[in-house]
Amino acid sequence: MPTLPLSSIVTELREIVGPQNVLAAHSDLLVYECDGFTIEKNSPDVVVFPRDTTDVARIVKLCNRAGVPFLPRGAGTSLAGGCLPVGGGVMIVLTRMKRILEINLRDRYAVVEPGVVNVWLTNALKGTGFHYAPDPSSQGACTIGGNVATNSGGPHTLKYGVTVNHVLGVEAVLADGRVLQIGGPAEDPVGLDLVGAIVGSEGTLAIVTKVWVRLTRNPQGYRTMLGVFESIDDATNAISEIIGAGIVPAALELMDQGILVAVEAAFQFGFPLDAQAILLIEVDGLEAGLDQQRDQIIELCKKCHAREVRQANGEKERLKLWKSRKQAFGAIGRLSPSYCTQDGVVPRTKLPHILRKITEISARYGIRIVNVFHAGDGNIHPILLFDERDAQQVQQVLKASNEILDECLACGGSVTGEHGIGVEKIHFMHKMFTDGDLAAMKNLRIAFNPRNNLSPDKLLPTAGGCGMEQKRPGRRAAL
Amino acid sequence: MSPSQTLPIKNTLAPADQAELASDVREAFEASSPLYPIGGGTSLDFGLPAKAQGTGLSLAKLNRVVDYPARDMTVTVEAGLAMQSLAELLATERQRLPIDVPLAGQATIGGVIATNWNGPRRYGQGAIRDHVIGISAVDGRGMPYKGGGRVVKNVAGYDFCKLLTGSLGTLGVITQVTLKLKPIPEQSVLMAACAADAAAAEKLLAALGRSETTPAAIELLAGPEWESHPSLAALDRAPPGRSYIVVSLEGTAPEVEYMIRQIEAEWRALGVAAPLVVGESAALWHGLIEFSAVGNSPLVLKANVVPSGVTAMAEAARALDPRCSIQAHAGNGTVFIKLATFPAQGLSRALVGKLQPVAAAHRGNLVVLANPSGAEMTHQSVWGGIDAPFDLMSAVKREFDPRDILNRGRFVYV
Numbered sequence A: 001m002p003t004l005p006l007s008s009i010v011t012e013l014r015e016i017v018g019p020q021n022v023l024a025a026h027s028d029l030l031v032y033e034c035d036g037f038t039i040e041k042n043s044p045d046v047v048v049f050p051r052d053t054t055d056v057a058r059i060v061k062l063c064n065r066a067g068v069p070f071l072p073r074g075a076g077t078s079l080a081g082g083c084l085p086v087g088g089g090v091m092i093v094l095t096r097m098k099r100i101l102e103i104n105l106r107d108r109y110a111v112v113e114p115g116v117v118n119v120w121l122t123n124a125l126k127g128t129g130f131h132y133a134p135d136p137s138s139q140g141a142c143t144i145g146g147n148v149a150t151n152s153g154g155p156h157t158l159k160y161g162v163t164v165n166h167v168l169g170v171e172a173v174l175a176d177g178r179v180l181q182i183g184g185p186a187e188d189p190v191g192l193d194l195v196g197a198i199v200g201s202e203g204t205l206a207i208v209t210k211v212w213v214r215l216t217r218n219p220q221g222y223r224t225m226l227g228v229f230e231s232i233d234d235a236t237n238a239i240s241e242i243i244g245a246g247i248v249p250a251a252l253e254l255m256d257q258g259i260l261v262a263v264e265a266a267f268q269f270g271f272p273l274d275a276q277a278i279l280l281i282e283v284d285g286l287e288a289g290l291d292q293q294r295d296q297i298i299e300l301c302k303k304c305h306a307r308e309v310r311q312a313n314g315e316k317e318r319l320k321l322w323k324s325r326k327q328a329f330g331a332i333g334r335l336s337p338s339y340c341t342q343d344g345v346v347p348r349t350k351l352p353h354i355l356r357k358i359t360e361i362s363a364r365y366g367i368r369i370v371n372v373f374h375a376g377d378g379n380i381h382p383i384l385l386f387d388e389r390d391a392q393q394v395q396q397v398l399k400a401s402n403e404i405l406d407e408c409l410a411c412g413g414s415v416t417g418e419h420g421i422g423v424e425k426i427h428f429m430h431k432m433f434t435d436g437d438l439a440a441m442k443n444l445r446i447a448f449n450p451r452n453n454l455s456p457d458k459l460l461p462t463a464g465g466c467g468m469e470q471k472r473p474g475r476r477a478a479l
Numbered sequence B: 001m002s003p004s005q006t007l008p009i010k011n012t013l014a015p016a017d018q019a020e021l022a023s024d025v026r027e028a029f030e031a032s033s034p035l036y037p038i039g040g041g042t043s044l045d046f047g048l049p050a051k052a053q054g055t056g057l058s059l060a061k062l063n064r065v066v067d068y069p070a071r072d073m074t075v076t077v078e079a080g081l082a083m084q085s086l087a088e089l090l091a092t093e094r095q096r097l098p099i100d101v102p103l104a105g106q107a108t109i110g111g112v113i114a115t116n117w118n119g120p121r122r123y124g125q126g127a128i129r130d131h132v133i134g135i136s137a138v139d140g141r142g143m144p145y146k147g148g149g150r151v152v153k154n155v156a157g158y159d160f161c162k163l164l165t166g167s168l169g170t171l172g173v174i175t176q177v178t179l180k181l182k183p184i185p186e187q188s189v190l191m192a193a194c195a196a197d198a199a200a201a202e203k204l205l206a207a208l209g210r211s212e213t214t215p216a217a218i219e220l221l222a223g224p225e226w227e228s229h230p231s232l233a234a235l236d237r238a239p240p241g242r243s244y245i246v247v248s249l250e251g252t253a254p255e256v257e258y259m260i261r262q263i264e265a266e267w268r269a270l271g272v273a274a275p276l277v278v279g280e281s282a283a284l285w286h287g288l289i290e291f292s293a294v295g296n297s298p299l300v301l302k303a304n305v306v307p308s309g310v311t312a313m314a315e316a317a318r319a320l321d322p323r324c325s326i327q328a329h330a331g332n333g334t335v336f337i338k339l340a341t342f343p344a345q346g347l348s349r350a351l352v353g354k355l356q357p358v359a360a361a362h363r364g365n366l367v368v369l370a371n372p373s374g375a376e377m378t379h380q381s382v383w384g385g386i387d388a389p390f391d392l393m394s395a396v397k398r399e400f401d402p403r404d405i406l407n408r409g410r411f412v413y414v
Helices: A006-017 A026-033 A053-066 A118-124 A144-150 A194-198 A232-244 A257-267 A287-303 A314-326 A328-334 A348-365 A391-410 A426-432 A435-448 B018-031 B083-091 B109-114 B160-164 B198-209 B230-235 B253-269 B282-290 B307-320 B347-361 B379-383 B390-400
Strands: A046-048 A070-073 A090-093 A100-104 A109-112 A167-173 A179-183 A207-214 A221-229 A251-256 A277-285 A306-311 A338-341 A368-373 A382-386 B009-013 B035-038 B054-058 B065-067 B074-078 B132-138 B144-148 B173-180 B187-195 B217-222 B243-251 B276-279 B299-304 B325-329 B334-339 B365-370
Touching (some): A006 A053, A053 A070, A144 A207, A167 A194, A179 A194, A179 A207, A194 B160, A194 B390, A221 A232, A232 A251, A232 A277, A232 A287, A232 A348, A251 A257, A257 A314, A277 A287, A277 A314, A287 B253, A314 A328, A391 A426, A435 B144, A435 B390, B018 B054, B018 B173, B074 B083, B083 B109, B109 B173, B132 B160, B144 B173, B187 B198, B187 B230, B187 B253, B187 B282, B198 B217, B198 B307, B217 B307, B230 B276, B230 B282, B307 B325, B307 B334, B347 B365, B347 B379, B365 B379
Parallel strands (some): A070 A090, B009 B054, B035 B054
Antiparallel strands (some): A167 A179, A167 A207, A338 A382, A368 A382, B065 B074, B074 B173, B132 B173, B187 B276, B217 B243, B299 B365, B325 B334
16 A cells, blocks of 8 residues: 555655656556557556666655555557556656667677667667667567567567577666666676576566667678468478478568558558468578578478569568568558457467468457468467457457467467567466466565565466456557 | 585485475475485586585486477477487487587586586577576475476566576476477588787687677687697697687588688688688597586686686686686687696685686676585685675575575575
8 A cells, every 4th residue: 555645756756857757647647558458558647757777766765665566668569568557556667768878899799778779779780790689570669678578579589589588687676676787798697597587577577777788790691582372381381391491590470361461552562462371581691501591491482382482682672571571560450440469379380280270260250360470480470350349349359369379378389479478468377387387486576576566467367366357359569 | 426425415316207306305395404406417516515414316317308399499308318318319300409518428408407508609509598498397395387388489477497597406406398409500610720829819709709700609728738639739839828719610511611711711811820620520529518527627617708808817817827728618708717726825815816806807707617625615706796686596595495405505695
């Protein structure tokens, strides 16, 4: 229970960060009532924009003294309600801590504040021969702090790994306001890998105020191909063949006909509209090896009955192809008034099975489903199209979504590959994990966040609670 | 040395499966009696010497392959499986776990994960932490728990794969893991050059960081053990104080052929007179992988610094003991130091006074890997790490092992 009235909290926050960095008017708070997961909404009581680590620590100490919950937020592009202020409280928005503090090419790291937008770092590194590898499709908007919280992926994580593989260290404010540096520019800090625990903890263990990220050497060259298939089965078999042949593409993405039509209308890339599926395949690395890999991939696609395999001609076409893929979700508005994206994972060899199952579920519920996803990782993103004004459709979408995710689990997979548990998928945690697993996770949270006042009611089901009961699916952008 | 010589144990339990292991841990928990998990027994010298009398807990019988869906490029195995057996299994599908480990016939996958062991190929292939995608363990109460799963991409729940990697068995006895695999490359060769002094070595290392090639490993070698290595004899014309740079090049035949030519050109441009193509040298690879485990060094140290600090770390070690031998995974900043003689001024003065400050100046730390004498093995000399968040780590430990039965007194907790 709060021990200070809201008005006092607001006054003190204004003293800490200055009045221009506090929002408390109801109309100002509306923007912050949800992230990309829009089913459940709740306004924070106050939003504060710290300018530096000291501000964050002071804010957190104030929240502890005032007995109110608090949580961090980046750009709010997350998709599972990770920054939904359950129970209100103080929302600490880190977007004004947005400096790139250091770039060190000899030691291959950069130090950034959490509010740095992912693509800013890539832009800052242009011409250096290095880049920051994780490239979520929302990279033009999402922040690196948010990427750390959700352990973001992206198309090129197939070869290069997800965020946790590229974070060397963090400076973090703990739930009690202590500031710690955990890890740093050198690998293998002494003791437990707390950096590994914090990355992907969805803001429930600490508030990250500085990040040491690893920089990756740019590849010498790329070969980007478009495999055109008459059936989804053929396309998914081709994925299995490519991976099975020992080729590790930089990216391997699938788009089915439903999404192709929308993407083509939006970007006019020249996608074949009558194809049932296309694979966007990119290999990168030494020029000396690329033609051989390309030829091998073309051959494997043809073996799986590809109608044709096109190649991107030059960097301009390659970038346009990637733009079409990364902004595919923006094109969905052309298909339907509302949509709901899922984020399941299956072993790669189970892709043909899960896509057949999705087709069957789509038919059974009378809900149209289109697919655009990170096929090489087995990370599916079925997009369920509907009209949220139709209550019956809404219920069908929820049931269909749950059935798809249950099938991912039955295949030995996961209910989230990169979007997170947040509040959206809490009700699946009992299906994926035993009571013992969840108790161990709770133990970790207690060690970091003993009063459970930092991002409460996220990621783990609470005793007696069932997480959020879903009434409406969200319409949202997705990775 | 056998576990009973290294650890204060009278007997060792060898449970047949996870359930039996959990029940053994539960009994120990009830009796508040320390347990010392044992894999292949190759790293029992690592960490503070155990003092509390307890029981060994061998993973020897948990050595089954649970599932190997080769086309998914993952494998699920029990923790007691030896690295060599795992490598042989994966090679049947032309796959590998690219983690190079000494004494691979003995060392187990669970032990490699618990000690966060990484070899030369970490530079090009990533660390063990990047390859563990699922993990099962038994906590200090005897409660089994797991994290991750069997798919290569998964963000459900807290990442116990990372938390347990390098935890020295103190948060749970690792019983089973799922690993992400890589294809075995068509070809693999080594190239070597000699650097006259530290400045010349740093120049070559910095250039390798920006090379047009993609080395799998970048190694810096120095000291008597390497000066007498037959594979490097052809380079052996430089003055004392020299070091060797060795790179591993892996890929398809055209890629490797390109990289050899390119490295030769890059090195010649930097003044290397005669770059050496060692080829698929089994002897040199063997040396690179086994270095930290062979010989009778009275003290083996491991520094973790930023890559630009590697040569300074090596120089500091040679100033302390001119006869020491050094191997650095220079692209990653890991420096192994094998001393020829135990420091005359004592362990604490040598490490806390001399080497740890050099590691700290290069943003890292220095830990003791093995000190068979056991002398002066204090928290400060073994774990250094002045600014490490040991309080928070201890808070985590208390939640996972409230009676402190798992590897009591050996890790970083305060």
